[in-house]
Amino acid sequence: QVQLQESGPGLVKPSETLSLSCSVSGGSISGHYWSWIRQPPGKGLEWIGYIYYSGRTNYNPSLKSRVTISVDTSKNQFSLRLSSVTSADTAVYYCARGEPFLMFGDYTFWFDSWGQGTLVTVSS
Amino acid sequence: DIVMTQSPDSLAVSLGERATIHCKSSQSVFYTSSNNDYLAWYQQKPGQPPKLLISWASTRESGVPARFIGSGSGTAFTLTISSLQAEDVAVYYCQQYYTTPQTFGQGTKVEIK
Numbered sequence: 001q002v003q004l005q006e007s008g009p010g011l012v013k014p015s016e017t018l019s020l021s022c023s024v025s026g027g028s029i030s031g032h033y034w035s036w037i038r039q040p041p042g043k044g045l046e047w048i049g050y051i052y053y054s055g056r057t058n059y060n061p062s063l064k065s066r067v068t069i070s071v072d073t074s075k076n077q078f079s080l081r082l083s084s085v086t087s088a089d090t091a092v093y094y095c096a097r098g099e100p101f102l103m104f105g106d107y108t109f110w111f112d113s114w115g116q117g118t119l120v121t122v123s124s
Numbered sequence: 125d126i127v128m129t130q131s132p133d134s135l136a137v138s139l140g141e142r143a144t145i146h147c148k149s150s151q152s153v154f155y156t157s158s159n160n161d162y163l164a165w166y167q168q169k170p171g172q173p174p175k176l177l178i179s180w181a182s183t184r185e186s187g188v189p190a191r192f193i194g195s196g197s198g199t200a201f202t203l204t205i206s207s208l209q210a211e212d213v214a215v216y217y218c219q220q221y222y223t224t225p226q227t228f229g230q231g232t233k234v235e236i237k
Contacts, residue, residue, distance in 0.1 A: 045174065045217060045228040060225040061125075094173055101162070101221060103155070108221040110164040112185070114173035 002027035004095050004115035012089075012122050018082040022095030022115060029053050029076045033098045033109060036069060036080045038091040039117070046091075050098060050109065051078055058106055085122045092117040126150050126220050130229035136237040143205040145232045147218035152198045155222065162222035165194055165203045168231075169214045177216075178203070210236065 008020035022034070036048040049059035051069040059067045063082070071078040082089060094117045098109025127150040137143040153162045161181035166174035176185050178194040181201055191206040205212055213236060218229040 044230045045219075047226050047228075058224060062225075096173075099179075103162070103221075103223055106224050108162065108224050108226050110176060110179050110219065110221050110226075111166075111174070112176050114175075117173055 002097060002113050004097070004113060006093060006095050006115045006118040008118060008120070010119060010121060012085055012120060013124050014086055014122055015084055018080070018085050018089060018093075018120055018122075020080045020093055020095075020118065020120070021077050022079070023075075023077045024097075025076070029071065029073055029078065033100045033107060034071070034078050035096050035098050035109060035111065037094045037096055037111070037114075038089075039094070040088075040091045048080065048082075048093075050107065087122050090120065090122045092119050125225055126153065126223060126227050128218055128220055128227050128229040130216075130218060130232045132232060133230070134233040134235065136235045137205075137208045138237045139210065140207050141237075143208050143212070143234050145203040145216050145218075145234070147196075147201040147203070147229050149199045149201075149220055149222075153220045153222035154198050161197050161201070162220055163194075163196075163201050164219045164221060165192075166217045166219065166228075167212075167214045168217065174217060205234070208234070208236070 030053045035050040066083045068081040095115045096111040097113040100107045131146045163181040165178040168174040182194040193204040215231045
């Protein structure tokens with residue numbers, strides 16, 4: 001059973017860059033699709049983007065200009081960078097493994113394994 | 125983006141009674157080429173990540189109790205908990221994976237009456 005664990009700063013200042021990592025254990029990062037999903041306090045879920053182990057990515061258009069997801073197969077982990085953060089980016093950030101479906105030229109997913117999540121607060 | 129709208133926002137049901145959650149999509153998530161609805165349901169308990177319960181609108185994941193029943197097609201879907209148990213207290217989300225970006229409903233909170 002694959003396990004995922006998010007790590008990174010819990011507090012980020014406005015206008016700075018949020019950086020998180022997700023370590024994958026119990027299985028290889030290779031051959032799978034990995035996503036970041038966030039949940040503002042008391043609110044619903046928003047998919048941020050995905051990365052394939054080869055480095056292929058796609059991002060939610062609502063965040064695309066500020067998001068970078070990268071992968072390090074040697075460390076079995078992938079990472080999220082979100083630039084120019086504001087209080088609206090305060091959320092629990094989850095990493096997750098997605099089951100992929102090629103739909104209309106790109107991949108969609110349901111998510112069958114999740115990390116426990118890490119709360120990132122944007123505040124000065 | 126496809127907008128997923130759940131109703132009600134919350135409901136309270138007595139133990140052993142039926143709980144019904146509705147999910148509507150702003151466009152059909154039925155793909156004729158595969159004859160499938162690209163709709164999943166998740167359960168999220170306090171302080172935990174979401175757990176995948178149902179995919180393809182009605183297929184339970186391994187280990188999910190049979191009291192969780194998914195139904196519907198096209199734009200209208202239902203998650204029914206046929207006999208509510210105490211451990212079912214949670215927020216439930218629907219999610220479409222028909223097109224990117226995949227999107228979630230706002231969630232329905234299920235409590236014990």
